[in-house]
Amino acid sequence: MLNLYSHPSEIRQVCREGKLDIPTPGLALGFVQANLVVLPYSLAFEFLLFCQRNPKPCPLLDVTEVGDPEPKLIAPGADLRTDLPRYRIFRHGELVEEVTNIRSFWRDDLVGFLIGCSFSFEHAMLKSGLPVRHVEEAKNVPMYQTNIKCISTKIFSSPLVVSMRPLPANKVVRAVEVTSRYNRAHGSPIHIGSPQMIGIQDLNQPDYGDAVTVYDGEVPVFWTCGVTTQLAILQAKPELAITHAPGHMFISDLKDEDLTF
Amino acid sequence: MLNLYSHPSEIRQVCREGKLDIPTPGLALGFVQANLVVLPYSLAFEFLLFCQRNPKPCPLLDVTEVGDPEPKLIAPGADLRTDLPRYRIFRHGELVEEVTNIRSFWRDDLVGFLIGCSFSFEHAMLKSGLPVRHVEEAKNVPMYQTNIKCISTKIFSSPLVVSMRPLPANKVVRAVEVTSRYNRAHGSPIHIGSPQMIGIQDLNQPDYGDAVTVYDGEVPVFWTCGVTTQLAILQAKPELAITHAPGHMFISDLKDEDLTF
Numbered sequence: 001m002l003n004l005y006s007h008p009s010e011i012r013q014v015c016r017e018g019k020l021d022i023p024t025p026g027l028a029l030g031f032v033q034a035n036l037v038v039l040p041y042s043l044a045f046e047f048l049l050f051c052q053r054n055p056k057p058c059p060l061l062d063v064t065e066v067g068d069p070e071p072k073l074i075a076p077g078a079d080l081r082t083d084l085p086r087y088r089i090f091r092h093g094e095l096v097e098e099v100t101n102i103r104s105f106w107r108d109d110l111v112g113f114l115i116g117c118s119f120s121f122e123h124a125m126l127k128s129g130l131p132v133r134h135v136e137e138a139k140n141v142p143m144y145q146t147n148i149k150c151i152s153t154k155i156f157s158s159p160l161v162v163s164m165r166p167l168p169a170n171k172v173v174r175a176v177e178v179t180s181r182y183n184r185a186h187g188s189p190i191h192i193g194s195p196q197m198i199g200i201q202d203l204n205q206p207d208y209g210d211a212v213t214v215y216d217g218e219v220p221v222f223w224t225c226g227v228t229t230q231l232a233i234l235q236a237k238p239e240l241a242i243t244h245a246p247g248h249m250f251i252s253d254l255k256d257e258d259l260t261f
Numbered sequence: 262m263l264n265l266y267s268h269p270s271e272i273r274q275v276c277r278e279g280k281l282d283i284p285t286p287g288l289a290l291g292f293v294q295a296n297l298v299v300l301p302y303s304l305a306f307e308f309l310l311f312c313q314r315n316p317k318p319c320p321l322l323d324v325t326e327v328g329d330p331e332p333k334l335i336a337p338g339a340d341l342r343t344d345l346p347r348y349r350i351f352r353h354g355e356l357v358e359e360v361t362n363i364r365s366f367w368r369d370d371l372v373g374f375l376i377g378c379s380f381s382f383e384h385a386m387l388k389s390g391l392p393v394r395h396v397e398e399a400k401n402v403p404m405y406q407t408n409i410k411c412i413s414t415k416i417f418s419s420p421l422v423v424s425m426r427p428l429p430a431n432k433v434v435r436a437v438e439v440t441s442r443y444n445r446a447h448g449s450p451i452h453i454g455s456p457q458m459i460g461i462q463d464l465n466q467p468d469y470g471d472a473v474t475v476y477d478g479e480v481p482v483f484w485t486c487g488v489t490t491q492l493a494i495l496q497a498k499p500e501l502a503i504t505h506a507p508g509h510m511f512i513s514d515l516k517d518e519d520l521t522f
Contacts, residue, residue, distance in 0.1 A: 045306040048313065049324055053334065063310055065415060073314065073412065151334065154326060183444070183522050261444050261522050 002027070008075065008251040012083035020085050021100055023247035025119060030256055032185070033249035034061055034074070034114040035226040036084060037233060038102070038242035041066045043155065044111040050156040050232055051113070057150065057160060057228035059116040059184045059259075061252065067108040074252040080112045086245035093237035102242055110242075115226050117249065118163055120185035120256040121178070125165075128178045133166050133212040140247070141165070142206035143225050147199025148190070150228060158232035162190060162222040164203065166214040175221055184259035191222040198222065263288070269336065269512040273344035281346050282361055284508035286380060291517055293446070294510035295322055295335070295375040296487045297345060298494060299363070299503035302327045304416065305372040311417040311493055312374070318411065318421060318485035320377040320445045320520075322513065328369040335513040341373045347506035354498035363503055371503075376487050378510065379424055381446035381517040382439070386426075389439045394427050394473040401508070402426070403467035404486050408460025409451070411489060419493035423451060423483040425464065427475040436482055445520035452483040459483065 002014060008028045014020045024033055039047055044066070051058035062071040069080040082101045089097040089105060099105075118141065122132050134141045141163045148160040167175050172192060180188035191198050203220060204211045208227055214220060233241050244250060263275060269289045275281045285294055300308055305327070312319035323332040330341040343362045350358040350366060360366075379402065383393050395402045402424045409421040428436050433453060441449035452459050464481060465472045469488055475481060494502050505511060 041306075045302075045309060048306060048309045052309065052313070052321055052324060060313055063313060180522065187522070261441065261448065 008253050009077065011251050012075070012078050015085050016079065016082040018100060022085060024085065024249045024251055025247065028251050030123065032061070032074070032252045032254040032256060032259060033117055033119050034252055035117055035229065036080065036242070036244040036250050037113040037115065037229055038080070038110050039113070039233070039238055040107075040240060041109045041111055043236070043238055046153045046155040047113065049153045050150070051115070051229070053151040053153065054228070056186060056190065057224035057226065059186065060113060061116050061184065061254065062114040064112040066111055069106060069112065071112060071114055071252070074114060074254050076253070080250070081106050084244050084248055084250050086248035088243050088245050090234070090241040090243070092239060093234045098245055105240070105242060114250060114252070115229060116185040116259055117226050118186055118223060120259050121182040123256050124178050124182060125175060128174065130167065130171055130175050130178065134210065137212055139210035139212055141209050142203070142211055143208035143227055144195070144200045145207045150232070155236050156232040158228050158235060160190070161208070161225045161227040161231060162198070163209070163225040164220050164222050166212065166218040166220050168217060169219050172219050172221060179223065181260040182256070183261050185256075186224050189221045189223050193219055195220055269514050270338065272512050273336070273339050276346050277340065277343040279361060283346060285346065285510045285512055286508065289512050291384065293322070293335070293513045293515035293517060293520060294378055294380050295513055296378055296490065297341065297503070297505040297511050298374040298376065298490055299341070299371050300374070300494070300499055301368075301501060302370045302372055304497070304499055307414045307416040308374065310414045311411070312376070312490070314412040314414065315489070317447060317451065318487065318489035320447065321374060322377050322445065322515065323375040325373040327372055330367060330373060332373060332375055332513070335375060335515050337514070341511070342367050345505050345509055345511050347509035349504050349506050351494070351502040351504070353500060354495045359506055366501070366503060375511060375513070376490060377446040377520055378487050379447055379484060381520050382443040384517050385439050385443060386436060389435065391428065391432055391436050391439065395471065398473055400471035400473055402470050403464070403472055404469035404488055405456070405461045406468045411493070416497050417493040419489050419496060421451070422469070422486045422488040422492060423459070424470070424486040425481050425483050427473065427479040428482050429478060430480050433480050433482060440484065442521040443517070444522045447485050450482050451485050454480055456481055
């Protein structure tokens with residue numbers, strides 16, 4: 001029986017048995033959850049290069065050996081084919097299927113990439129008494145495409161996608177301080193204040209996730225977002241790409257504090 | 262005429278004209294100098310992966326497109342074939358030649374990797390009033406192989422190589438603080454105190470560089486070192502590898518402060 005104190009390996013085991021098909025926020029609190037991207041080896045150098053050139057939106061936590069589904073660095077013994085609750089299969093940039101394991105899609109030439117996510121710094125914000133509005137309102141974080149371009153490779157390019165958390169003006173600096181330590185989980189904000197300056201027309205119309213309340217006296221603060229990698233992949237239209245389903249992340253053995261400098 | 266205030270692009274131009282064949286420490290102070298590694302594309306994913314798994318010894322600042330000698334991120338317009346004062350050519354892990362340009366060795370399948378070095382944090386130490394002994398003694402920094410293993414890939418593995426700077430005991434914490442900000446230039450130390458604990462038998466017999474004086478009341482402090490990547494390459498014995506010659510680094514347009522978190 002899973003509970004608040006279940007270890008990531010227990011949760012992964014239940015996924016492996018096909019018995020867990022829910023979003024992962026709130027599970028294994030304090031452990032690092034990661035975005036999953038699986039690509040053929042023919043694209044692996046280029047994707048690694050894209051992440052290396054854009055480490056703030058794409059903080060790589062682990063890359064598997066070609067054909068090996070075990071993320072040895074962040075979760076020895078885990079199996080990327082089965083240990084997430086839900087996956088998405090893309091062919092030539094089109095979503096074709098959502099599945100609860102990828103055993104039948106796995107191939108000897110696939111490489112798995114695990115990318116840090118904002119849950120890690122959100123825990124730190126909450127512990128520091130900073131409000132996290134979408135948590136308060138039980139919503140998904142609002143995410144927006146910006147007019148900032150990532151550094152491209154020959155194959156991968158993408159506009160930068162950001163997430164937004166409104167903060168009382170007198171807590172903005174503290175939010176920068178607290179989140180900047182988590183430099184393998186997007187780190188410090190990329191922008192503070194005017195959404196227009198980064199090409200966002202209307203905070204109430206996020207491109208992904210849900211709009212949240214911004215109270216009088218609050219400032220919108222923007223962090224880079226791992227959805228950037230998904231856009232880069234969709235634009236490249238690889239013959240096969242597999243990702244986690246939104247909110248259905250890989251739960252690693254790393255602790256949030258492992259992602260600080 | 263080059264002087265203390267010459268811009269990196271001027272120094273690179275003089276190298277390109279074949280008129281500069283000296284070590285680079287002291288040139289373009291405040292600008293980032295980088296280690297160079299050039300490998301065939303067939304090894305590029307594996308080497309990028311090795312650097313990604315070992316970011317402290319191998320902080321990647323730029324990776325060129327396949328066949329393109331221009332490091333567009335850190336020095337637009339530069340040419341890795343000519344803009345360093347001196348290079349080393351390795352065939353199957355053996356040093357075969359030292360040259361002042363690599364025009365005749367360049368191929369359409371080569372990839373250049375530029376890796377941060379300790380000069381960046383040493384400038385910061387000096388500005389903070391922390392002694393840098395090998396600078397005081399006009400020597401090369403002492404470097405040692407340790408018993409710490411890097412995280413391997415299928416092709417690349419290496420013991421961690423460290424550099425050592427002795428510090429008065431009451432300045433050790435400040436040295437950690439000052440250098441930890443430079444997380445793209447090896448960052449904070451990897452070890453403080455007993456050399457034996459990391460497999461170093463005799464501080465007076467460095468594996469690379471020169472021994473320096475350690476005064477009474479001083480503590481040896483160890484940082485990861487980019488020579489680690491060179492060991493990894495020698496062990497992998499690629500059919501061709503090209504590096505900078507020791508001390509003859511690539512001078513980029515980045516400022517030291519660009520390497521802080």
